[in-house]
Amino acid sequence: MAHGSSGARNGMPAVWDAGPAGAGASDRIGAPGISEWERVRRQGLKRLALTLPVHAAILLALGIGAALGVVRPVVAELLGTLICLTVAVFYSILRSGAMVRSSDPMLVFAQVLVGICLVALGYGTLDGLRSAALLWLTVIIVFDMRRLPPRRMWIAATFCAVLLMLTTVARGWLHAGGNTWRYEIWTMGLLLIILPILLIVSARARRVYQLQIQHKAQMAQMLKQLQELSVRDGLTGLYNRRHMHSLLESEVKRWQRSGRSFHVALIDIDHFKRVNDQFGHAAGDAVLQTFAQICLAAFPGRADVLARWGGEEFLLLQCHKTPQEAEAAVARLVEAVHRYDWNQCARGLKLSFSAGLYEYREGSTLAKALERADRALYAAKAAGRDRIMSSTGGGAPQPVDLVPAGSEAISIPSLSVPPARPSVRAESAPSRPNVLLEGMVSLVLGRNTRLRRYQYMNFYSAGVYVMCICGFLLYCVPTGLLTPLQGMLFSAHSVLGAVVPFVFLRAGVTAHLRDPALNLLQILWAGAGLIAAYGFMPATSPSTFQMICLGVVFGFNLRPREIRIVGGAYVAMMLCVLAVRVTAHPAGFDPRVESLEVAMACSVILVLSLQAYNFSRVSERLSNDKRKLAEATEQITQVLIHDPLTGILNRQHMQDLLERERDRHRRSDPGFCVALVDLDHFKRINDTYGHRIGDEALIGFARAAKDVLRETDKICRWGGEEFLILLPDTESGPNAMQALNRLREHVASQRLCPGAPEVAVTVSAGIAGHRRDEPVALTLERADQALYAAKAAGRNQCMPQGSDVTA
Numbered sequence: 001m002a003h004g005s006s007g008a009r010n011g012m013p014a015v016w017d018a019g020p021a022g023a024g025a026s027d028r029i030g031a032p033g034i035s036e037w038e039r040v041r042r043q044g045l046k047r048l049a050l051t052l053p054v055h056a057a058i059l060l061a062l063g064i065g066a067a068l069g070v071v072r073p074v075v076a077e078l079l080g081t082l083i084c085l086t087v088a089v090f091y092s093i094l095r096s097g098a099m100v101r102s103s104d105p106m107l108v109f110a111q112v113l114v115g116i117c118l119v120a121l122g123y124g125t126l127d128g129l130r131s132a133a134l135l136w137l138t139v140i141i142v143f144d145m146r147r148l149p150p151r152r153m154w155i156a157a158t159f160c161a162v163l164l165m166l167t168t169v170a171r172g173w174l175h176a177g178g179n180t181w182r183y184e185i186w187t188m189g190l191l192l193i194i195l196p197i198l199l200i201v202s203a204r205a206r207r208v209y210q211l212q213i214q215h216k217a218q219m220a221q222m223l224k225q226l227q228e229l230s231v232r233d234g235l236t237g238l239y240n241r242r243h244m245h246s247l248l249e250s251e252v253k254r255w256q257r258s259g260r261s262f263h264v265a266l267i268d269i270d271h272f273k274r275v276n277d278q279f280g281h282a283a284g285d286a287v288l289q290t291f292a293q294i295c296l297a298a299f300p301g302r303a304d305v306l307a308r309w310g311g312e313e314f315l316l317l318q319c320h321k322t323p324q325e326a327e328a329a330v331a332r333l334v335e336a337v338h339r340y341d342w343n344q345c346a347r348g349l350k351l352s353f354s355a356g357l358y359e360y361r362e363g364s365t366l367a368k369a370l371e372r373a374d375r376a377l378y379a380a381k382a383a384g385r386d387r388i389m390s391s392t393g394g395g396a397p398q399p400v401d402l403v404p405a406g407s408e409a410i411s412i413p414s415l416s417v418p419p420a421r422p423s424v425r426a427e428s429a430p431s432r433p434n435v436l437l438e439g440m441v442s443l444v445l446g447r448n449t450r451l452r453r454y455q456y457m458n459f460y461s462a463g464v465y466v467m468c469i470c471g472f473l474l475y476c477v478p479t480g481l482l483t484p485l486q487g488m489l490f491s492a493h494s495v496l497g498a499v500v501p502f503v504f505l506r507a508g509v510t511a512h513l514r515d516p517a518l519n520l521l522q523i524l525w526a527g528a529g530l531i532a533a534y535g536f537m538p539a540t541s542p543s544t545f546q547m548i549c550l551g552v553v554f555g556f557n558l559r560p561r562e563i564r565i566v567g568g569a570y571v572a573m574m575l576c577v578l579a580v581r582v583t584a585h586p587a588g589f590d591p592r593v594e595s596l597e598v599a600m601a602c603s604v605i606l607v608l609s610l611q612a613y614n615f616s617r618v619s620e621r622l623s624n625d626k627r628k629l630a631e632a633t634e635q636i637t638q639v640l641i642h643d644p645l646t647g648i649l650n651r652q653h654m655q656d657l658l659e660r661e662r663d664r665h666r667r668s669d670p671g672f673c674v675a676l677v678d679l680d681h682f683k684r685i686n687d688t689y690g691h692r693i694g695d696e697a698l699i700g701f702a703r704a705a706k707d708v709l710r711e712t713d714k715i716c717r718w719g720g721e722e723f724l725i726l727l728p729d730t731e732s733g734p735n736a737m738q739a740l741n742r743l744r745e746h747v748a749s750q751r752l753c754p755g756a757p758e759v760a761v762t763v764s765a766g767i768a769g770h771r772r773d774e775p776v777a778l779t780l781e782r783a784d785q786a787l788y789a790a791k792a793a794g795r796n797q798c799m800p801q802g803s804d805v806t807a
Contacts, residue, residue: 037100044094044106048087054139054607055083061132061600068592070128079122086114109152115140116160123542124167128593131541132600134191138549139607141198147206157199161192183540186475190543193467194550197460201553208619215625222632229639233308234652235285236292240644244307244315251317252366263326264369265316265357266377267295267333270385272312273720277788279346280777281651281719286345288312291353294340298333310645310691311720316355323359323390327400330355330388352386356397371690378687454517457557458502461522464550465498468529471543481537493529497522519554520562526551527570535577538594545601552608560616567609571602643717645695646702654716654724658776661728665772673736674779675725675767676787677705677743680795682721685759693756697721700752701761708743724780725765732769732800740765740798748796762796769801 062080065071090107099105119140122133137160148156168184231243239247251262269275269291276284288308295306295314309315318326334353342349356376360369376397380389389397469491477487501518510516527548534544548570555566578598581589641653649657658674665671679685679701686694698721705715709725718724725743730736744763753759766786770779782801790799 037097040105041094041097041100044100045091047106048090048094052087054136055087057603058136059083061129061596065126065129065596068596070593070596071126075125079118079125082118082121086118108147109156112140112148112156113159116156116163120160120163120167123164124171128590129596129600131545131597134542135545135549135600135604138198138546138553139604139611141195141202150203153199153203157195161195164188164191183475183479186471187543190467190471190546193463194546197464197550198553200460201556204556208615208622211622215622215629219625219629219632222629222636226632226636226639229636234640234650236288236308238292238295238314239305239307241307241309241315242644244305244309244317247305247307247317248366251319252360255360260320261360263316263318263321263323263357263359264373265318265326265330265355265388266309266370266373267314267316267330267353267355268377268381269312270352270354270381275346275349275351276719277784279349280781282777283346283349284719285651287342287349287351290340290342290345291337291351294336295333298336299329304329310694326357326359327388327390330357331400334386334388354380354385355388356380357388357390357400359391374690454505455502457517457519457554458505461526461554462498462502464526464547465494468494468533468547472533476537476540481539486536490529490533493525497525497529517557519557520565523551523554523558523566524569526554527566528573531570531573531577534574535581538581538597539588541597545597545604548601549604549608552605552612555609555612556615558612558616560613560620563609563613563616567606567613570605570609574598574602574605646699646717648702648706648723649714649716651716651718651724654714654718654726655776657714657726658780661726662770662774662776665770670729670731671770671772673727673730673732673767673769674783675727675736675740675765675798676718676780676783677723677725677740677763677765678787678791679721680762680764680791685753685761689753689756689759693753693759694721696753696755697759697761700750701747701763704747704750704752705743708746709739713739730769732767736767736769737798737800740767744796744798764790764795765798766790767798767800 059080062071062076066073066076090111093099093107099107104110116137119133119137122136123130126133141157141160165188168188171184231239233240248264255261269287272284272287275287292306292308292314295316299306299316299318303319305317307315307317316330318329321329334355337351337353340351342351354377356373356379358369358373358376364372372391376389376391379397380387380399383389383399388400390400391397472482472487472490472494476482477484482490501522504510504518505516510518530544530548530551534541534548537544552566552570555563558566575598578594581594582591641649643650661672679697682694682697685697698717701723702715702717705723705725709715710727712728714726714728716724716726725740727736727739730739744765748760748762750761751757751759752761764787766783766789768779768783768786770776786799786801790797793799
């Protein structure tokens with residue numbers, strides 16, 4: 001029995017999982033520290049070892065058959081010797097690793113072909129146990145061929161059909177007489193019809209295992225992307241504030257253990273608000289991205305870590321440096337920022353930053369260290385900006401020399417593109433269906449498209465039932481194996497099994513059930529009829545056992561618990577039939593042959609049930625993987641479109657919504673309004689109460705805005721303490737102003753900062769209505785002008801853009 005491989009990929013052979021005993025995906029994981037080739041070699045040996053119980057069962061059956069006189073000793077010795085020799089040869093090749101660099105390193109194809117040859121030899125020579133040979137052929141087809149690439153699978157199937165037909169011709173020639181030819185033709189015809197069905201089920205199993213591997217890879221990639229997005233700032237690609245906090249806490253624990261100090265530096269871009277006001281938010285974004293790239297070039301490697309702390313503020317963590325080295329590193333960054341040509345971001349732009357540096361020392365806490373760095377930063381701003389103030393000495397902040405001796409130029413890399421957001425791929429319009437064909441399909445399968453996929457399996461089972469009816473009426477009754485009444489009863493049983501599930505599903509009677517196709521009942525019904533047929537005509541055991549095994553194979557569609565029921569029921573029915581025959585002792589009854597046949601059939605049924613159970617478990621895991629993949633995708637989407645601090649939409653997603661509203665406005669009225677809202681004196685809140693209280697103010701405002709705005713209104717964090725509100729289907733005028741004033745009054749009446757209840761937060765807002773065919777940037781510019789008019793008029797008020805004022 002064979003194992004799987006599917007050609008080379010990335011220079012290594014792709015190895016398919018699971019031997020006949022149901023090896024799981026974990027088998028693909030090799031031990032650390034060994035080469036890929038050694039891992040493949042070990043995996044091949046492990047899968048060969050999984051077939052040893054199967055081979056042992058066959059050898060045991062041959063030995064018992066020879067002892068009971070059912071099998072000729074010379075045939076048992078020949079087949080036993082060939083099986084042992086085959087296992088030894090494959091073990092030697094796999095053990096040596098001679099084929100490990102080939103496209104089939106596990107010798108799957110070779111093992112399948114050899115297995116088919118042994119089955120054909122057994123079918124031709126085992127007079128009393130020919131049915132056992134075809135039983136093991138079912139195992140090879142379903143659980144070994146599925147590990148082959150499709151082309152090799154069909155080659156092996158064709159080889160199997162041709163070889164068995166030649167064997168049948170040889171047997172018919174050597175054992176001519178009576179009904180031998182008719183029986184041999186019937187058995188082979190049945191095999192040739194069952195073989196494609198088994199291959200279809202096998203191919204489905206292959207697809208499920210491949211999908212499981214693909215979904216695991218996709219899931220790992222999604223989780224990796226989600227983890228990366230959860231710790232990165234969406235605009236600059238630097239670490240975000242939440243992740244930097246965890247890094248700082250880890251560094252404090254390392255300091256407590258080793259005593260090695262570290263430095264934190266708070267960096268603030270000077271007059272960044274002026275950059276946004278004068279050059280626009282797009283230029284401001286470019287400045288932040290470029291500044292981040294300059295910082296990364298100044299602090300390469302992973303020892304020093306930089307994060308976007310909030311708005312235009314950044315935090316730098318430097319480890320294992322002396323105070324002089326930390327100050328010199330930040331000073332080099334100042335020189336790099338001075339040397340950079342900021343005209344690439346906006347013509348006439350010049351940029352500088354201020355920084356506060358603090359060394360973590362004994363007696364400090366993380367909160368105190370950040371507070372001291374913050375004080376040093378504001379000391380730098382108070383001293384005129386564009387400078388560094390250091391508290392590394394423990395006293396008052398001291399200025400740092402901006403031109404350290406021996407400073408080296410920093411090469412500035414090209415601006416990296418921030419992580420791309422998922423976009424909806426435009427799918428081509430589906431081709432117009434053939435109305436006549438669709439009507440015929442609906443007539444046959446019904447209009448419920450959800451139930452149609454269950455009907456295909458009903459068609460397969462109906463085809464098998466039709467073969468059974470033909471066998472009963474055209475072979476069994478004419479040859480005297482069944483009486484006409486028995487033939488009619490078995491045919492009626494097959495008609496019910498073929499028609500009733502189809503009619504129930506077509507009419508939608510079972511649509512509300514968890515198993516609309518009634519698969520469990522169908523398999524038990526078919527098994528009962530086939531096993532009863534074996535009880536009446538054991539001479540047809542080769543073909544009957546094929547059909548019984550096919551019934552178990554259809555259990556692939558069942559849940560694990562149901563598969564256990566099927567396996568147990570089939571074995572119980574087989575034993576009951578054998579017990580009845582032993583008790584009745586009809587004419588021609590040979591207890592040795594039939595007991596051995598039933599034992600072999602029960603063994604194969606249990607093997608097939610075990611494999612179907614493992615397959616069902618894989619299908620369940622695949623369904624869970626799909627659900628987790630969908631959840632991970634949704635989480636990534638949420639991370640990409642929401643601001644990590646406030647939980648409302650981020651700027652990038654809002655820009656998409658604005659463009660969409662612009663396109664809608666081109667088609668019809670009403671249009672939409674945008675409002676830029678700014679928290680008044682937010683810098684003062686940060687300076688006086690710290691960034692934690694500032695964050696509470698931002699979060700509180702976002703929550704208050706959600707409480708007041710309509711469900712159709714959208715709000716995003718536009719940058720720092722600035723927010724943008726989109727009011728769709730709203731004309732500029734009293735309605736828009738009323739909505740903004742309601743929000744302003746609600747915010748003024750709330751206490752947004754639980755950590756500082758005395759802080760009163762007010763907002764200023766500027767609103768502008770979109771003009772048809774106007775670029776969104778111009779609408780935002782007019783809203784920005786209105787916002788600054790509101791600030792100039794004293795803050796805590798809403799102001800429409802001048803041309804939008806309605807009497």
